[in-house]
Amino acid sequence: MAVFVLDKQKHPLMPCTEKRARLLLERGRAVVVRLAPFTLRLKDRIGGAVQPLRLKLDPGSRVTGLALVRESETGDADTGAVERLEHGLWFGELVHRGQAIREALTLRRHYRRARRSRKTHYRAPRVLNRPRREGWLPPSLQHRLDTTLNWVERLRRLAPITALSQELVRFDTQALQNPEISGVEYQQGELAGYEVREYLLEMWHRSCAYCGATNVPLEIEHIVPRAKGGSDRASNLTLACRPCNQRKGSRSIEDFLQRQPVRLHQIQAQARAPLQDAAAVNATRWALLNALQTTGLAVETGSGGRTKFNRTRLDIPKTHALDAACVGAVDQVRDWNRPVLAIRATGRGAYRRTRTFNNGFPRGYLMRHKRVHGFQTGDWVSAVVPTGKKAGVHIGRVAVRQTGSFNIQAPAGTVQGIAYRHCCLIQRADGYGYAFQPKPDTEEARRAA
Structure with missing residues (x-):
C-alpha cells in the first residue's frame, strides 16, 4: 500500500x-x-x-469503496486510439453505521413514548412544529453522506487529488457512450445484460431463489416462463442455479413449488418488494454528487452496470474497493492487488449517563469524564505486558474504565484487564476504527463477482 x-x-x-x-x-x-x-x-x-491523481468512489448503503489511482494515457501510433490506464495506489472500504443510528433513534422514540404513557411531567408529543428544510435526509442517510465527504476531504489533504469519480446510477436501464443510440442497438449495446444482472444479484442476495445456494454460478430465471407469456421485466426475473433452472424449465412457479408454499410466498413477495439498499443509495447519490461538485474538482460519473462490465472485462475480483477502481471509463487497471484499509465508523461516544435494561429502566451509570489517565475509549494503543497470563504486545483500540483496567480490541480478539501503565498511545480516537484486509486475490471473491 x-x-x-x-x-x-x-x-x-x-x-x-x-x-x-x-x-x-x-x-x-x-x-x-x-x-x-x-x-x-x-x-x-x-x-x-x-502527478494527477483521481479518487474514485463506489457509494453503498453499508460500505463505500474508495480507490486512489494515478492516471496515464497510452496511444497506438497506427490507429491513433488512446487508452486510459490507471495505477492503483491506495484502497479503502468505509463501513457506515447508519443501521446503528436508526436503531438508536427508534429506541429513543420508544423511551419517550413510554414516559408519556406513564403520565409523568414530561413534555407532550410535538406535532408539526419542526419544519424540515429543503434537501433534508434522515439521520442514517445523512451519516453516509457526511462520512463519505469527510474522507474525501481527508484524502485531499494527504494526496494531490485533481479529479473525482462517483458511481452515480446504481441500476440503469442502459448506459451507453453514444446518447443518440436507439432501437435494437440500444438493447444490444456492449453493456447489455450487466445492469439487469447486477440489480438481480443485489435483489436476491447473490443466492438461488429456489434452493438458497450461494457461491455457485447463477442464471437469470423467469418467474413466469416466457413460454406462458412472461415478460423480461425485472419484476419477473430472479436468479437460480443451473440444477434448479433445469428442473423448473417452462413450468409455472406455483407448480414447481407446490410442496414449498412458504418459499413460494417469499419469492412472490420479494419480487414485488423494492430494493431497500438501492433506495438508500438513490436517496443520497445526488446530494453526494452536488457536494463533490462544490470542491472545484472535475467529477466523473458512471453506472453500476459499467462498473461490473469493467471489472468482468479486466478479470478483477469483486470487493467494494475494487468496484470503486472500476467506476467510469476505464481501459486498464494495474497494481490493483494491494491490501485494503477497512475503515469502520464507530462514533465518538454517547451523551447518555446510564445504560438500560431491555425494559428501559436504568442499569448503572457511566463515567462523567471520557478520559482516564490520558486515554479515551477508541484510542489506538500499544500495550506491552511484561509478565502474567496476558504477557506480550497487544495493539488495538482501547476501552477505558475508571479503575484504570482497560480492554484492548486487538485483531485476534478482546484482551481484558490491561493496566493503563502498560499502554502507550499510538493514535487518538477520531470516530473510526481501522484494520487491514488481505489482498483480494481469493477464489471466493472471484466467484462472488
Missing part, C-alpha cells in the same frame, strides 16, 4: 512506496504523522513535482 507524504509545510506530495518510507524514517528525513492511513511528513523539503 502506498504511503502518503507531506512536505515540511504539510502540503500533500506524491505517495511513495513502503520501502522508500522506511528509508526516509531510518535516515531521519521524515516523521510519522498518522498510522491509519499511514502518513509521513518530510523535514527537509518544501513543494515538489506531483
Whole structure:
C-alpha cells in the first residue's frame, strides 16, 4: 500500500512506496504523522513535482469503496486510439453505521413514548412544529453522506487529488457512450445484460431463489416462463442455479413449488418488494454528487452496470474497493492487488449517563469524564505486558474504565484487564476504527463477482 507524504509545510506530495518510507524514517528525513492511513511528513523539503491523481468512489448503503489511482494515457501510433490506464495506489472500504443510528433513534422514540404513557411531567408529543428544510435526509442517510465527504476531504489533504469519480446510477436501464443510440442497438449495446444482472444479484442476495445456494454460478430465471407469456421485466426475473433452472424449465412457479408454499410466498413477495439498499443509495447519490461538485474538482460519473462490465472485462475480483477502481471509463487497471484499509465508523461516544435494561429502566451509570489517565475509549494503543497470563504486545483500540483496567480490541480478539501503565498511545480516537484486509486475490471473491 502506498504511503502518503507531506512536505515540511504539510502540503500533500506524491505517495511513495513502503520501502522508500522506511528509508526516509531510518535516515531521519521524515516523521510519522498518522498510522491509519499511514502518513509521513518530510523535514527537509518544501513543494515538489506531483502527478494527477483521481479518487474514485463506489457509494453503498453499508460500505463505500474508495480507490486512489494515478492516471496515464497510452496511444497506438497506427490507429491513433488512446487508452486510459490507471495505477492503483491506495484502497479503502468505509463501513457506515447508519443501521446503528436508526436503531438508536427508534429506541429513543420508544423511551419517550413510554414516559408519556406513564403520565409523568414530561413534555407532550410535538406535532408539526419542526419544519424540515429543503434537501433534508434522515439521520442514517445523512451519516453516509457526511462520512463519505469527510474522507474525501481527508484524502485531499494527504494526496494531490485533481479529479473525482462517483458511481452515480446504481441500476440503469442502459448506459451507453453514444446518447443518440436507439432501437435494437440500444438493447444490444456492449453493456447489455450487466445492469439487469447486477440489480438481480443485489435483489436476491447473490443466492438461488429456489434452493438458497450461494457461491455457485447463477442464471437469470423467469418467474413466469416466457413460454406462458412472461415478460423480461425485472419484476419477473430472479436468479437460480443451473440444477434448479433445469428442473423448473417452462413450468409455472406455483407448480414447481407446490410442496414449498412458504418459499413460494417469499419469492412472490420479494419480487414485488423494492430494493431497500438501492433506495438508500438513490436517496443520497445526488446530494453526494452536488457536494463533490462544490470542491472545484472535475467529477466523473458512471453506472453500476459499467462498473461490473469493467471489472468482468479486466478479470478483477469483486470487493467494494475494487468496484470503486472500476467506476467510469476505464481501459486498464494495474497494481490493483494491494491490501485494503477497512475503515469502520464507530462514533465518538454517547451523551447518555446510564445504560438500560431491555425494559428501559436504568442499569448503572457511566463515567462523567471520557478520559482516564490520558486515554479515551477508541484510542489506538500499544500495550506491552511484561509478565502474567496476558504477557506480550497487544495493539488495538482501547476501552477505558475508571479503575484504570482497560480492554484492548486487538485483531485476534478482546484482551481484558490491561493496566493503563502498560499502554502507550499510538493514535487518538477520531470516530473510526481501522484494520487491514488481505489482498483480494481469493477464489471466493472471484466467484462472488
